[in-house]
Amino acid sequence: MADPASYRPRPGEIPTDPGVYRFRDEHGRIIYVGKAKNLRSRLNSYFANPATLLPKTHAMVHHAASVQWTTVGSELEALQLEYTWIKEFAPRYNLAFRDDKTYPYLAVSMSEKYPRVQVMRGERRKGTKYFGPYTAGAIRETMDTLLRVFPVRSCSVGVLRRAERSGRPCLLGYIDKCAAPCVGRISEEDHRALAEDFCDFMGGEATRFIRKLEKSMAAAVAELDYERAARLRDDIIALRKVFERNAVVLSEDTNADIFAVEQDELEAAVQVFHVRGGRIRGQRGWVVEKVEDATQADLWEHLMQQVYGSADQQPESIPRQILVPRRPANHEHLAEWLAGLRGGRVEIKVPQRGEKAALMETVRQNAQHAMALHKSRRAGDLTTRSLALQELQEALELPRPLLRIECYDISHVQGTNVVASMVVVEDGLAKKGEYRKFSITGDAAVDDTASMYNVITRRFRHYLAETAQRQQGVTASGEISGRVAADGSGAPGPAQGEPSKFAYPPNLVVVDGGVPQVHAASQALADLGITDVAVIGLAKRLEEVWVPDSDFPVILPRSSEGLYLLQRIRDEAHRFAITFHRAKRGKAMTASVLDTVPGLGAAKQKALLEHFGSLKKVRAADAAELAGARGIGPVLAQAIHETLHTDAGTPAPAVNMTTGEVLD
Incomplete structure (x- = not known):
């Protein structure tokens, strides 16, 4: 330290x-x-x-x-x-906020030619409007009900293109739950207007649509068009079912997010109710890792930053009112920042009495229950991980705690398509964003030991190069005796030595294998002059832990948490390597005449096949028709046409190299 x-x-x-x-x-x-x-x-x-x-x-x-x-x-x-x-x-x-579960949203992809309604999870995409979050069951029912009234496209891209080529809609088009823009039943402009109506309804304008349908139903009855009136009646019932599913808790003009928190010395459980149009449209929960000493005011400031910071692509997700039990630090500037993201005024308030204060008490009770549940789970998880890391450190007689562990595995089939994987574990938890995969060719693919030496050398050569580059950048910027002077610049970039990729060395390297693999990894580190990284190998058959320069393995008890951790890391590295190997092998098994066209890469091949539908139609097209595909210019189109119509005759089509099946 x-x-x-x-x-x-x-x-x-x-x-x-x-x-x-x-x-x-x-x-x-x-x-x-x-x-x-x-x-x-x-x-x-x-x-x-x-x-x-x-x-x-x-x-x-x-x-x-x-x-x-x-x-x-x-x-x-x-x-x-x-x-x-x-x-x-x-x-x-x-402070690190993490959602305690993945919540589904009802999303409308307005950036597509034909907007699509779908259930989405995970990170938000630009050009897509989101509504929710919902529970998994409620969102499916809501979507199914609304498609009856707003038959917006909900099929995948593949289904849409297949329908466009065949001229026949999918099942949803036949049962009137899709307006079928793919076959021209509705124009692109009218379908987009239908999607916008869907968004307006979900955005809180349900009353307007229900009244409009009621007037249309009354007009149909006056004209004695009872069949149309019956259909409109059913649509009204469907919309009311969706509209009334959420209880009215505040006045209909209220759009607010209501937060509450329950905390202990280590973490805090945060709950939020999303109120739109006076109704609770969704609920979310987070667990806050209190790794810094922060007051409640600081906690709320960081919460607002992380919850709404990504809303620059979705400003409508920021409500006009944000209700919290305590004002955030620097709340005036925070409200100004949020207003800039939203494009309108944002108020951060602390409700003192009335319906909003009562609803906040309900949110607080939910936070209490979430914290109690998380505590029971956290106790076992933290204890187990700490015990596993401590057991490994003691068994291997390592001087420093195992903050970062990297595990490597080699995968191939009889020496072909050789690949390797690197998985990373920090504080006992997987860091999937730092996983890496390697392709191995040439002499390095001769056997597992040569492959392991190659992979370890490549990984730590990157580390040494980036360390040297960072030191040069820091020296150039004027760092003296471990102290970085103020630079007055913006965000630190590569010129200032910001580490990336392989810049952080592990405390422990784990290889999948026994003595030969351990020796190869250890020799690679020694040849690079790295002496402060420990190396071990985990042999599959007896689950023995091998260390360099030892004739005998380290035997961990079968019930050891340290052994369980090593097994999980090794299995994850094996899974990651196998996945990459299968993908590479599958790609190598398929050869196409299009691969021989100079300048025609994978992306343009895909665009070409999507435009014509098959290789047979590509071969039948002339150069002018080929140039009509996206990304294909006249010169490239001529090269494609010449390659597919050589004097040697019709070239071989794409085939599966395993089965011999022609892939047309």
Whole structure:
């Protein structure tokens, strides 16, 4: 652990302007980002008497090896820059919000030619409108009911194109739950207007549509068109069913998100009710890892940043009112920032009495229940992971805790399509965003040991190169004795030595195999001059742990949590390698005459086949017709035509190299 005095800025170096600061560890990784109205006052508080620091702040400043700051023009700019860096670098000691489950949303992809209604989870996409979140059962029922009144396209891209080519709609088109724009039953403009009506209804304008249908039904009855009146009556019932599913809790003009929190010393459970048009349209829950010492006001500020920060693509997801039990820190600038994202006024209020305060109490009770459930699960999970890491460290006699473990596996079939995988575990949890896969060719694919040597060499050669590049960048920017001076620039980029990809070394390398694989990995590290990374191998048959330069394995008890952890890491590396190997093998099994056309890559091949429908139709087209496909110019079209019509005769079509089946 570093001594904060070793990188403390000299007196007078830190400006008194507002700005954003970031602490880095010994590898240059940003571990904490903060903002301050007065940078000098705020940063000096971190270098006070260690005995006066709170435990988490004490751990952070001793984990850090340098501090850097950037001045800005105002507190609002500091808020925006702080959010940008937290989102980009995910610092370890900042508040981290994670959703305790994946919630489905009703989404309308307005950016497509024919907008599509679908149930979506995960990250939001640009050009798509979202409504929810809902429970899984309720959203399916809602979507099925609304498609009766608003028959917007809901099929996949593949189904849509198949219908366009065949001239026949899918099943939904036959049962009147799709307007079938694919076969021209409705124009593109009318279908888009139908999708916009769907969005307006879900956005809170249900009453307008119901009244419109009631007037149409009355007119149909007056004209004695009872069949049409009956259909309209059923549509009205369907819309009311959706509209009345959510209880009215506030006045119909109320659009608000209501938050509540329940916390302990380690974490906090956050609940939010989404109220639109006075009705509860959805509920969500988060667990906050309180890895920094933060007041409740700071907690609410970071919550607002992370919940609504991604709304720049979906401004309608930010309501006009945000109700919280306590005002966030710097709430005036926070409201101004949110108003800029929304494109309209945003109010952050603390309800004191009435219906809103009563609803907040309900949200708080939900947060209490969520926290109690999470505590029971967390107790077992944290204890198990800590025990596993401690057992491994003691069994392998390692001097440092196992903060990061990397596991490697080689996959091939009789020496063909050789690939390798690298999976990463930090603090006992998988870091899937840092998984890597390697293709291995040439002499390195001779056997498993040569492949393992090649992969370890490539991975740590990247680490050494990026470390050297970062050190050169830091030296050029004026870092002295482990202290980064203020640069006055924007976000740190590659020129400032920002680590990426392979920049962080593990404490432990695990290879799938026994003595030969361990020796190959150890030799690769030794040849690169790396001596502070431990290497072990986990042999499958007896689950023995092999270490370099030892004639006997380390035997972990069968009930050992450390052994269970190694097995899970090894199995994950094997799964990841097998998945990559199968994909590479499947691609190698299919050869096409289009592969021989110079300048025709995979993307243009796909566009060509999508335009014509099959290789047979591509072969039948002339150069002018080929040039009509997306991305195909006249020169490339002529090259394709010449390749498919050589003097040697008709070339072989695409075939499956395993079965011999022609892939037309």
